[in-house]
Amino acid sequence: MQIKDLGEFGVIDLLAGIVMSQRSGSGNARSFSFNLTVDNGDDTAAWSIGSQSRPGDDRPVNELFTTDTMVEGVHFTLETTPWQDLGWKSLASNISDVASMGGLPSYALVTLGLPSETEVSHLESLYTGMMEISNEYGLAIVGGDMVRSPVVFITVALTGVMQGRPMVRTGARPGDLIAVTGHLGSSGGGLKLMLEGDSSQSDEADFLRDSHRSPRPEVAVGQTLVEAGITTAMDVSDGLGDDLSKLCRASGVSANIFADRLPMHPFLRSRFPDDCVDLALGGGEDYVLLFTGQPAKVNHVISGLPGGAAVVGEILVGEPGKITLVDAEGAETPAGSRGWDHFRPAKD
Amino acid sequence: MQIKDLGEFGVIDLLAGIVMSQRSGSGNARSFSFNLTVDNGDDTAAWSIGSQSRPGDDRPVNELFTTDTMVEGVHFTLETTPWQDLGWKSLASNISDVASMGGLPSYALVTLGLPSETEVSHLESLYTGMMEISNEYGLAIVGGDMVRSPVVFITVALTGVMQGRPMVRTGARPGDLIAVTGHLGSSGGGLKLMLEGDSSQSDEADFLRDSHRSPRPEVAVGQTLVEAGITTAMDVSDGLGDDLSKLCRASGVSANIFADRLPMHPFLRSRFPDDCVDLALGGGEDYVLLFTGQPAKVNHVISGLPGGAAVVGEILVGEPGKITLVDAEGAETPAGSRGWDHFRPAKD
Numbered sequence: 135m136q137i138k139d140l141g142e143f144g145v146i147d148l149l150a151g152i153v154m155s156q157r158s159g160s161g162n163a164r165s166f167s168f169n170l171t172v173d174n175g176d177d178t179a180a181w182s183i184g185s186q187s188r189p190g191d192d193r194p195v196n197e198l199f200t201t202d203t204m205v206e207g208v209h210f211t212l213e214t215t216p217w218q219d220l221g222w223k224s225l226a227s228n229i230s231d232v233a234s235m236g237g238l239p240s241y242a243l244v245t246l247g248l249p250s251e252t253e254v255s256h257l258e259s260l261y262t263g264m265m266e267i268s269n270e271y272g273l274a275i276v277g278g279d280m281v282r283s284p285v286v287f288i289t290v291a292l293t294g295v296m297q298g299r300p301m302v303r304t305g306a307r308p309g310d311l312i313a314v315t316g317h318l319g320s321s322g323g324g325l326k327l328m329l330e331g332d333s334s335q336s337d338e339a340d341f342l343r344d345s346h347r348s349p350r351p352e353v354a355v356g357q358t359l360v361e362a363g364i365t366t367a368m369d370v371s372d373g374l375g376d377d378l379s380k381l382c383r384a385s386g387v388s389a390n391i392f393a394d395r396l397p398m399h400p401f402l403r404s405r406f407p408d409d410c411v412d413l414a415l416g417g418g419e420d421y422v423l424l425f426t427g428q429p430a431k432v433n434h435v436i437s438g439l440p441g442g443a444a445v446v447g448e449i450l451v452g453e454p455g456k457i458t459l460v461d462a463e464g465a466e467t468p469a470g471s472r473g474w475d476h477f478r479p480a481k482d
Numbered sequence: 483m484q485i486k487d488l489g490e491f492g493v494i495d496l497l498a499g500i501v502m503s504q505r506s507g508s509g510n511a512r513s514f515s516f517n518l519t520v521d522n523g524d525d526t527a528a529w530s531i532g533s534q535s536r537p538g539d540d541r542p543v544n545e546l547f548t549t550d551t552m553v554e555g556v557h558f559t560l561e562t563t564p565w566q567d568l569g570w571k572s573l574a575s576n577i578s579d580v581a582s583m584g585g586l587p588s589y590a591l592v593t594l595g596l597p598s599e600t601e602v603s604h605l606e607s608l609y610t611g612m613m614e615i616s617n618e619y620g621l622a623i624v625g626g627d628m629v630r631s632p633v634v635f636i637t638v639a640l641t642g643v644m645q646g647r648p649m650v651r652t653g654a655r656p657g658d659l660i661a662v663t664g665h666l667g668s669s670g671g672g673l674k675l676m677l678e679g680d681s682s683q684s685d686e687a688d689f690l691r692d693s694h695r696s697p698r699p700e701v702a703v704g705q706t707l708v709e710a711g712i713t714t715a716m717d718v719s720d721g722l723g724d725d726l727s728k729l730c731r732a733s734g735v736s737a738n739i740f741a742d743r744l745p746m747h748p749f750l751r752s753r754f755p756d757d758c759v760d761l762a763l764g765g766g767e768d769y770v771l772l773f774t775g776q777p778a779k780v781n782h783v784i785s786g787l788p789g790g791a792a793v794v795g796e797i798l799v800g801e802p803g804k805i806t807l808v809d810a811e812g813a814e815t816p817a818g819s820r821g822w823d824h825f826r827p828a829k830d
Contacts, residue, residue, distance in 0.1 A: 135602045135603075136598065136600060136601055136602065137600045137601075137602055137605065138598035140602055142628065146628065148602070148605070149605065149609055149628075153609065153613070157613070157623070161620035162586035162588050162619075162621060163588035163589060163621075168588065168643070170589075170622065170624065173624060173625075174625050174626075176625075178625070179591070179624035181589065195514060197545075199589055199591060199624065200625065201593055201625070201637075201639050203593050203629045204629075205630065238513075239510060240510050240511035240516065241527065241529065243527070243547060243548070245549055247553060250485060250486035251486065252484060253483070254483045254484065254488055257493065258496075258500070265500065265504045265505070271510075272510040273511075274505055275501045275522070276521055276527035276547065277526070277547070277548065277549070278522075279550055279551050280490065280497075281553050281557070282553065282556050283633065284555075284632065285631065285633065287629075287631065289593050289637045289639075293547065295510060295514045295516070
């Protein structure tokens with residue numbers, strides 16, 4: 135059997151099963167009083183380090199650890215993602231994973247797979263983008279690796295740090311509301327513009343393209359959610375439908391999404407009136423946060439978020455990972471399979 | 483200009499320069515009292531976390547962070563490196579980096595770039611190798627990423643932990659002796675056997691092939707070196723000539739290597755009598771440790787190492803990174819360029 139037959143979920147489940155069942159212990163870390171608090175399968179791994187570094191706050195310090203890769207021709211093309219944007223985005227996706235746990239990004243390693251013919255000036259542009267987002271988000275690139283490769287790929291490994299308990303994917307319970315902390319679909323709309331060859335200059339087109347080219351991970355929002363007592367969250371990187379499905383699988387629940395409550399920027403609605411819902415559900419790379427909690431809690435938390443958040447659905451008892459889109463008239467359609475399976479055709 | 487024109491060292495220097503000169507601070511880490519102790523350019527990055535976790539030992543705890551990548555057709559072929567070995571080796575190269583600082587490996591993330599046609603059974607073999615080495619060395623795989631890619635690549639990001647000051651590349655001083663902690667060239671000899679199609683079964687051939695297929699990073703040796711007060715070390719991954727050159731560049735010194743003192747296993751000498759010195763200098767993937775220090779210190783430390791170590795050269799005032807091979811008669815030849823430049827032809 136090949137991995138394309140098993141599918142991304144199947145392969146991930148298989149490998150995570152091997153890793154967790156055959157592990158004889160993280161002995162070295164434990165001998166330093168490190169304690170693994172979030173294992174395989176979440177936006178980041180996490181461990182508590184048993185030190186307290188902020189006066190008056192006795193919650194444990196957790197370190198976070200995540201990695202994300204972009205491959206040319208699979209995750210990006212240099213036509214729609216120039217080198218400087220690639221630098222920004224390769225870090226942004228990792229920062230967003232740290233944000234989704236409620237942490238701050240700290241140290242990054244950058245691995246570049248490059249053809250020998252890569253222009254040095256392109257690498258300089260790549261690093262310009264990396265330095266911009268690193269400095270803006272307060273992290274330091276502290277090393278990496280560079281290898282020859284027939285295709286360009288960029289892998290970033292990022293650590294994070296936080297005081298308190300990381301938010302995880304496994305805590306959603308039936309009856310919880312589902313909220314997202316920003317607009318959906320803008321990045322997908324920007325990509326669609328570029329793929330259609332629309333290079334027009336307008337506030338609308340510029341906004342959509344910028345959303346795709348320079349997404350802004352919600353680190354401060356993640357911290358606010360942790361402080362407010364939210365315990366279940368993830369980031370929306372592959373599209374709400376797909377990401378919510380992952381969260382629901384991890385929590386053993388299903389969910390409804392309310393199609394008429396999806397937060398979309400007016401520019402997305404105006405430019406793509408027919409496609410905006412699809413883009414909001416499956417466009418990906420929005421890097422807003424998705425969180426769940428009991429209704430009173432969620433509504434209270436939303437009222438305290440400077441940028442607000444939108445309730446977009448509810449958690450239900452049901453087949454784990456099953457997502458149903460419910461429109462304003464109550465008509466239901468499956469919404470789980472619109473996202474991104476790395477090993478299957480997009481429309482499989 | 484393309485990166486193959488600038489060369490690996492040139493590109494690395496350029497990018498490290500950008501990262502360190504344009505960095506506005508690792509603000510988040512510092513707000514948790516983390517302090518970067520080893521920056522770009524060493525075997526791992528390191529930071530102290532300001533906690534003390536072992537009774538009676540007030541040295542700071544440092545965390546280490548490294549990453550290493552293997553690309554099919556560049557670093558390995560599936561003919562000479564079966565999937566299970568690939569799993570072992572992809573972690574071994576990272577564990578060796580941690581060992582070279584004097585640390586213990588703690589947590590790993592595994593990124594797989596895979597064609598959709600990859601057999602699931604091959605992935606299971608890969609993870610069998612990964613679990614073997616993880617369990618043996620006391621680390622835990624805590625997550626990763628999986629992406630579609632036209633070529634197989636494996637990137638491991640690994641953290642480590644240690645009490646005390648990490649050994650670095652920058653401390654070599656003229657007059658220091660250079661020692662290596664194990665045999666050189668065995669892995670290169672095993673690869674050479676396989677490339678020559680020699681599949682004979684003998685103690686000699688089995689030893690050489692095993693050296694290539696299942697290298698054993700020297701974590702315990704690295705700890706012993708730190709305890710003994712050694713402050714300058716790295717691992718021998720690309721070949722002694724190339725790695726020593728990197729250490730000397732980092733320290734601003736040059737070095738002589740004594741050709742007649744290179745420690746080689748009798749099986750390597752007997753199987754490759756004409757090539758063994760070249761294999762010892764440039765074969766790579768031996769994963770022994772290389773360290774330097776004042777003569778009395780080095781000799782004392784060697785006497786306390788259970789497996790011993792061999793003095794193979796001396797540090798000199800001279801062009802940084804220049805390595806000269808000196809034979810038993812005192813004849814000198816340049817030895818620095820036999821190693822591995824990822825972006826230039828091997829014989830450039």
